[in-house]
Amino acid sequence: xxxxxxxxxxxxxxxxxxxxxxxxxxxxxxxxxxxxxxxxxxxxxxxxxxxxxxxxxxxxxxxxxxxxxxxxxxxxxxxxxxxxxxxxxxxxxxxxxxxxxxxxxxxxxxxxxxxxxxxxxxxxxxxxxxxxxxxxxxxxxxxxxxxxxxxxxxxxxxxxxxxxxxxxxxxxxxxxxxxxxxxxxxxxxxxxxxxxxxxxxxxxxxxxxxxxxxxxxxxxxxxxxxxxxxxxxxxxx
Amino acid sequence: xxxxxxxxxxxxxxxxxxxxxxxxxxxxxxxxxxxxxxxxxxxxxxxxxxxxxxxxxxxxxxxxxxxxxxxxxxxxxxxxxxxxxxxxxxxxxxxxxxxxxxxxxxxxxxxxxxxxxxxxxxxxxxxxxxxxxxxxxxxxxxxxxxxxxxxxxxxxxxxxxxxxxxxxxxxxxxxxxxxxxxxxxxxxxxxxxxxxxxxxxxxxxxxxxxxxxxxxxxxxxxxxxxxxxxxxxxxxxxxxxxxxxxxxxxxxxxxxxxxxxxxxxxxxxxxxxxxxxxxxxxxxxxxxxxxxxxxxxxxxxxxxxxxxxxxxxxxxxxxxxxxxxxxxxxxxxxxxxxxxxxxxxxxxxxxxxxxxxxxxxxxxxxxxxxxxxxxxxxxxxxxxxxxxxxxxxxxxxxxxxxxxxxxxxxxxxxxxxxxxxxxxxxxxxxxxxxxxxxxxxxxxxxxxxxxxxxxxxxxxxxxxxxxxxxxxxxxxxxxxxxxxxxxxxxxxxxxxxxxxxxxxxxxxxxxxxxxxxxxxxxxxxxxxxxxxxxxxxxxxxxxxxxxxxxxxxxxxxxxxxxxxxxxxxxxxxxxxxxxxxxxxxxxxxxxxxxxxxxxxxxxxxxxxxx
Numbered sequence: 001x002x003x004x005x006x007x008x009x010x011x012x013x014x015x016x017x018x019x020x021x022x023x024x025x026x027x028x029x030x031x032x033x034x035x036x037x038x039x040x041x042x043x044x045x046x047x048x049x050x051x052x053x054x055x056x057x058x059x060x061x062x063x064x065x066x067x068x069x070x071x072x073x074x075x076x077x078x079x080x081x082x083x084x085x086x087x088x089x090x091x092x093x094x095x096x097x098x099x100x101x102x103x104x105x106x107x108x109x110x111x112x113x114x115x116x117x118x119x120x121x122x123x124x125x126x127x128x129x130x131x132x133x134x135x136x137x138x139x140x141x142x143x144x145x146x147x148x149x150x151x152x153x154x155x156x157x158x159x160x161x162x163x164x165x166x167x168x169x170x171x172x173x174x175x176x177x178x179x180x181x182x183x184x185x186x187x188x189x190x191x192x193x194x195x196x197x198x199x200x201x202x203x204x205x206x207x208x209x210x211x212x213x214x215x216x217x218x219x220x221x222x223x224x225x226x227x228x229x230x231x232x233x234x235x236x237x
Numbered sequence: 238x239x240x241x242x243x244x245x246x247x248x249x250x251x252x253x254x255x256x257x258x259x260x261x262x263x264x265x266x267x268x269x270x271x272x273x274x275x276x277x278x279x280x281x282x283x284x285x286x287x288x289x290x291x292x293x294x295x296x297x298x299x300x301x302x303x304x305x306x307x308x309x310x311x312x313x314x315x316x317x318x319x320x321x322x323x324x325x326x327x328x329x330x331x332x333x334x335x336x337x338x339x340x341x342x343x344x345x346x347x348x349x350x351x352x353x354x355x356x357x358x359x360x361x362x363x364x365x366x367x368x369x370x371x372x373x374x375x376x377x378x379x380x381x382x383x384x385x386x387x388x389x390x391x392x393x394x395x396x397x398x399x400x401x402x403x404x405x406x407x408x409x410x411x412x413x414x415x416x417x418x419x420x421x422x423x424x425x426x427x428x429x430x431x432x433x434x435x436x437x438x439x440x441x442x443x444x445x446x447x448x449x450x451x452x453x454x455x456x457x458x459x460x461x462x463x464x465x466x467x468x469x470x471x472x473x474x475x476x477x478x479x480x481x482x483x484x485x486x487x488x489x490x491x492x493x494x495x496x497x498x499x500x501x502x503x504x505x506x507x508x509x510x511x512x513x514x515x516x517x518x519x520x521x522x523x524x525x526x527x528x529x530x531x532x533x534x535x536x537x538x539x540x541x542x543x544x545x546x547x548x549x550x551x552x553x554x555x556x557x558x559x560x561x562x563x564x565x566x567x568x569x570x571x572x573x574x575x576x577x578x579x580x581x582x583x584x585x586x587x588x589x590x591x592x593x594x595x596x597x598x599x600x601x602x603x604x605x606x607x608x609x610x611x612x613x614x615x616x617x618x619x620x621x622x623x624x625x626x627x628x629x630x631x632x633x634x635x636x637x638x639x640x641x642x643x644x645x646x647x648x649x650x651x652x653x654x655x656x657x658x659x660x661x662x663x664x665x666x667x668x669x670x671x672x673x674x675x676x677x678x679x680x681x682x683x684x685x686x687x688x689x690x691x692x693x694x695x696x697x698x699x700x701x702x703x704x705x706x707x708x709x710x711x712x713x714x715x716x717x718x719x720x721x722x723x724x725x726x727x728x729x730x731x732x733x734x735x736x737x738x739x740x741x742x743x744x745x746x747x748x749x750x751x752x753x754x755x756x757x758x759x760x761x762x763x764x765x766x767x768x769x770x771x772x773x774x775x776x777x778x779x780x781x782x783x784x785x786x787x788x789x790x791x792x793x794x795x796x797x798x799x800x801x802x803x804x805x806x807x808x809x810x811x812x813x814x815x816x817x818x819x820x821x822x823x824x825x826x827x828x829x830x831x832x833x834x835x836x837x838x839x840x841x842x843x844x845x846x847x
């Protein structure tokens with residue numbers, strides 16, 4: 001794939017903590033408007049890879065590029081300004097601000113708020129009902145919704161989302177899958193999702209990749225008929 | 238010590254052969270060096286230097302108490318100078334007003350310690366008893382020296398007010414004797430502290446610093462431990478103050494003041510907090526060098542100290558000790574030796590009490606947040622050997638209900654009865670004593686402790702913790718052992734919990750909760766972030782616990798397939814009310830659950846996964 005046709009390019013990324021190497025030479029592209037899910041058992045390096053892309057961890061080796069520009073080693077806040085939205089697994093909301101304030105903070109341009117808010121409220125009506133409530137008083141699942149909503153509202157070019165479905169009720173997960181696909185169709189955002197829910201992963205993504213001991217072990221297109229079985233095999237061992 | 242009952246003879250041999258002996262050798266060598274330095278010092282140092290050094294050694298003891306409170310337990314205290322002052326004034330008042338002699342000296346020392354311990358208990362109670370915020374606790378410790386200084390000021394001729402007391406009769410020992418006395422005290426106290434912080438009991442202090450909430454829910458009486466520590470460190474501070482007054486023959490209100498209390502923090506931070514020896518050397522070096530600097534540069538020296546402090550804190554936030562240690566390792570070629578993890582052994586099997594009474598019965602439980610009614614009269618029971626799943630939409634009040642069951646102070650109204658005992662207004666640590674174990678929604682472990690240490694901390698209420706040694710074996714109930722073995726935690730026993738993946742943190746917390754040997758287990762999304770296979774493994778362990786050991790489990794879960802596989806009953810919470818309570822088939826396939834929770838999309842994933 002030519003650099004022009006890729007939103008995110010990973011070329012031989014290696015990273016880890018201290019002496020432990022967690023991600024080993026991962027090479028992966030995400031095209032504009034493409035949704036790719038990363039699956040894998042725990043401790044295989046999925047979250048570490050996202051943290052490395054976002055600049056929270058230095059890459060020991062390899063290159064990260066964004067729309068053709070080398071962004072290896074660029075700090076997280078600069079990447080955020082280049083419209084990457086990152087949703088970590090550990091919840092990262094401002095507990096003492098209201099739901100609405102949390103959402104406004106994520107916006108590059110405050111005038112977008114009304115339109116964007118109306119849109120995310122279709123997916124997560126509860127955020128509309130609770131917009132004046134302190135975010136810290138939301139339940140665990142509702143906080144997750146808030147995180148996702150904040151990322152969606154910023155109209156990013158690239159979304160990195162860690163375990164978006166964790167702790168959400170099934171009906172919300174289903175609505176969310178639809179919302180992500182709509183968002184992609186509307187704005188052409190590219191997404192790299194870390195996921196445990198195979199059904200959701202296949203429903204929402206174009207391609208998938210399974211990480212094993214820090215390396216990409218298997219990849220495929222989501223519409224292949226045996227995709228679910230192949231992933232399940234990979235995760236079962 | 239206390240571990241005779243738990244450690245087998247073979248294990249004991251292991252301890253002496255393993256790190257414990259290395260540690261003791263290391264300590265013995267350090268003591269020898271320190272004693273050597275003390276022995277030589279009188280022949281090398283001049284009169285002025287000796288004077289300064291004796292004072293500095295006593296302040297070193299005081300800095301050590303700050304390190305125990307702040308460095309290890311995380312209590313930022315400005316008040317240690319107050320205890321120092323209490324000891325100093327006990328000496329000065331006794332010798333000035335009541336008489337001098339061995340009897341009077343012992344009496345003054347005992348009274349000083351008692352007064353300091355009493356004040357420590359009072360201040361500790363004010364600061365920690367109600368579970369107030371750390372900031373509040375710090376402000377209480379800040380107020381203490383200010384109040385005490387005012388008391389001294391208003392004491393008229395009795396306390397000498399602002400000019401203090403001086404010229405009272407005291408022990409006019411030679412400087413060498415004083416040096417050896419103060420140095421001996423410091424060596425003894427530092428060695429004991431060094432042993433203590435490396436012991437099983439000492440690790441509890443670090444656990445409290447890392448995660449007080451988790452400690453409370455493991456049945457550790459956090460407030461009591463902090464209050465006792467405050468009192469003990471107060472008493473030790475008074476001993477140092479007593480020595481200081483009887484040596485220098487002068488006391489002034491500044492000795493109790495918060496300026497000294499704050500300087501102590503600086504010394505500790507510079508030396509390296511949480512290292513025992515770092516703060517001691519920090520105190521000695523800074524006190525000695527400022528004494529010299531204040532002679533030659535009366536006004537500028539404080540500026541120097543201030544600038545040095547800022548530079549060190551900015552460039553070396555851990556203080557000087559890690560730098561010195563690293564340098565020493567490079568010079569001596571020694572590598573840091575990680576302690577081998579303890580051996581895992583099985584605790585004797587215990588069956589959940591079968592007293593014929595319902596393990597958990599919940600009646601009319603309400604929880605309001607202001608005008609918001611999150612729980613509106615919840616009624617249900619969990620029997621022995623039942624695994625009840627709690628499902629419901631996000632925001633239905635599931636976590637709030639779990640919280641009410643694990644903390645008697647949480648609910649607004651209603652009754653919770655555990656094995657016939659009223660939960661009443663018990664704080665979390667006392668709920669654990671009733672047999673309740675709670676796993677949090679977000680993995681909640683001790684970040685800087687290793688996996689093995691996290692599990693050892695969880696055994697606080699069951700296995701005696703020695704204040705001097707480390708147990709070489711870790712006794713866990715079969716269920717926790719299974720989780721440790723099957724999830725791969727076994728291979729990470731020496732890994733700090735913060736380096737674990739999200740899923741392993743979840744597994745670790747579950748193992749910690751099961752290590753409490755609870756009879757009722759509350760699990761808030763225990764398998765979030767796990768793959769289906771990992772989830773099924775945990776599910777199998779939970780169902781066997783229920784079946785074979787008669788535990789009662791209440792579990793919040795979103796994956797209806799998982800719920801279907803493991804539950805004996807399901808209850809549904811919706812908008813703060815319990816809307817369904819029945820068998821798995823009745824509930825999971827009901828129209829109501831589909832409507833409010835799963836959505837029409839949900840169709841069971843068995844077909845999909847096969």
